Amino acid sequence: MSFVIKNIECFDPIKIAESGQAFRIHQIDDTHVETVALGKYLQIAILGDNNYAFSCTEDEFNSLWSKYFDLTRDYKSIIAGIDPDDEYLKAAAIYGYGIRILKQDIFETIISFIISQRRSIPSITTCVDRFCEKFGKKITPKLSDPFVSPIKNEYYSFPTPKELNNWSIKDFNDIGAGYRSEYIASAIHDFQEEKLTYSLLENADDDKAYELLTKMHGVGPKVANCIMLFGLARFTRFPIDVWMQRIIDRHYNGSYDYSIYKEAGIMQQFMFYYERTEKTH
DNA sequence: GGCCAGGCCTCGC
DNA sequence: GCGAGGCATGGC
Numbered sequence: 001m002s003f004v005i006k007n008i009e010c011f012d013p014i015k016i017a018e019s020g021q022a023f024r025i026h027q028i029d030d031t032h033v034e035t036v037a038l039g040k041y042l043q044i045a046i047l048g049d050n051n052y053a054f055s056c057t058e059d060e061f062n063s064l065w066s067k068y069f070d071l072t073r074d075y076k077s078i079i080a081g082i083d084p085d086d087e088y089l090k091a092a093a094i095y096g097y098g099i100r101i102l103k104q105d106i107f108e109t110i111i112s113f114i115i116s117q118r119r120s121i122p123s124i125t126t127c128v129d130r131f132c133e134k135f136g137k138k139i140t141p142k143l144s145d146p147f148v149s150p151i152k153n154e155y156y157s158f159p160t161p162k163e164l165n166n167w168s169i170k171d172f173n174d175i176g177a178g179y180r181s182e183y184i185a186s187a188i189h190d191f192q193e194e195k196l197t198y199s200l201l202e203n204a205d206d207d208k209a210y211e212l213l214t215k216m217h218g219v220g221p222k223v224a225n226c227i228m229l230f231g232l233a234r235f236t237r238f239p240i241d242v243w244m245q246r247i248i249d250r251h252y253n254g255s256y257d258y259s260i261y262k263e264a265g266i267m268q269q270f271m272f273y274y275e276r277t278e279k280t281h
Numbered sequence: 282g283g284c285c286a287g288g289c290c291t292c293g294c
Numbered sequence: 295g296c297g298a299g300g301c302a303t304g305g306c
Contacts, residue, residue, distance in 0.1 A: 020287065113287075120286040123304045178302030183289085220289045241287040272287075 001142045002057045010075045011052065012098025013044045019273045020121045021230045022102050023112055023128045024158070032148050034141075036132075038064050038105060039157045041141040043150070053146050070100045070233070078263050088251040089267055092274035099269055102230060106198055107191060108158040109231030110216075113223045114183045128158075130175035135159040135167065161191035183218025190216060206234055229265040238264040247275050 013033040017025045025035035031046040042065065045053040054061055066072060079093050111131065116124045136156035143150070167188065172181035190196040196216075201209055209232060213224040225239035238258040240248070248256045258264040 116286090117288040118286055118301080119288095119303075120305060122306090123286070126304070173302090176303055178304090179300095180289095180302080218289065222288060226287065239287070242285090243287065276287095 001055065001144050003053050003055050003147070004058050004061050005047065005051055005053050006061070006071075007050050008052055008071055009050055010098055011050070011069070011071065011100060013046065013052070013069075015096060015099050015273065016069075016102065018277060019096075019099055019269060020276065021226075021269060022104055023116075023121070023125045024132075025102075026151060028148055028151055034150055036139060036155050036157060037068060037102075037108075039137075039139075040064075041139050041150070041155050043141070043143060043147045045146040045148075047146065055141075055143055055147055068103055070103060073100070075100065075266070078266055081261070082267070083260070088247070089271065092270040093267075095278055096270040096273045099266075099273060101233070101235065101265055101269060103233045104231050105158065106201055106227070106231045107161055109227045110187055110213075110219070111158075111184060113226045113230075114180055114187060114218050115177060116226070117180065117218075117220075117223060127176050131172075131177075132156040132158050134171060134175060135164055137163070161188060164188055164192070180218060183216075186217035187219075201232060206236065209234065229268075235263040235265045238268045241272075243272055243275050244268065247271050 014027050016022075017027045017033050017035075022035070022037070024037060025033065027033050028043075032043060033046075034041070034043045036042075040056070040060075043055040047053060054065060056065060079097070082089055082093055084090070112124070112128050115127050115131075119127070133156050136159045139155040139157055141150050141155060169181050169185055172184045177184055196212065201212060204212060206228070209228055210224055213219050213227055214221065219227070222239050222241055225237040228234040229237040229239060248254060258267060261267050
């Protein structure tokens with residue numbers, strides 16, 4: 001087994017795991033986080049002094065994980081650009097220091113956030129896991145020091161559109177997708193018939209990508225913005241769900257102009273994380 | 282056991 | 295264009 005050690009500022013994988021932007025990244029203990037993403041199992045060991053061990057090769061780190069965890073962006077200068085009069089956001093950014101916006105697989109992001117609507121994050125996690133267990137490929141983690149034993153016995157990749165064969169609506173009902181089952185079916189059709197492709201979405205400008213996504217069955221403004229922010233790295237996007245609306249109502253008198261930030265999505269993630277995990281306000 | 286969850290669709294106006 | 299109602303299921 002190989003691993004790499006990297007020194008990274010402003011990077012907190014535990015907060016990222018708690019942040020609700022991805023559903024397959026989990027804290028193992030105080031110094032270890034694991035995820036299945038991009039078809040691979042990855043574990044991160046927190047070594048201290050901004051040093052992190054990644055359970056992958058140097059090539060994989062450079063070609064996959066550096067981009068996935070958005071490690072080349074200067075978050076410190078983005079945080080420094082926060083409106084000094086915005087006390088709530090300033091507190092949220094301090095509290096959430098180390099969160100980065102993941103660039104997740106587009107198809108996984110679409111299916112996951114279709115499932116996410118009107119459910120709690122633990123419940124989304126359960127449903128997404130079942131989806132992978134049913135349709136994904138088995139992955140066997142190979143780890144040694146400085147890593148620890150994985151949480152679960154078995155891991156499965158998130159299936160690609162091509163890997164989804166012989167599925168029916170019943171399969172999605174069986175995993176607990178509820179009324180979203182037909183939305184999932186429709187999304188799979190869109191990809192398998194190539195009405196939607198990775199390159200079409202990647203190459204679309206923001207307006208076009210938003211239009212393509214909201215045309216999908218079961219994808220409205222909120223889910224489309226999540227897909228754009230967490231799957232297409234469109235940082236101007238600012239998804240507003242019931243939590244965000246509550247923040248805006250309580251702390252901003254019902255309206256919030258996020259358009260002043262080029263990376264509004266990062267601010268959104270700070271606020272969302274602060275509201276959900278900091279119980280004292 | 283009741284309430285709410287990273288909302289969206291359809292219908293009626 | 296906009297508001298109301300309905301929605302399957304899991305966690306707490």
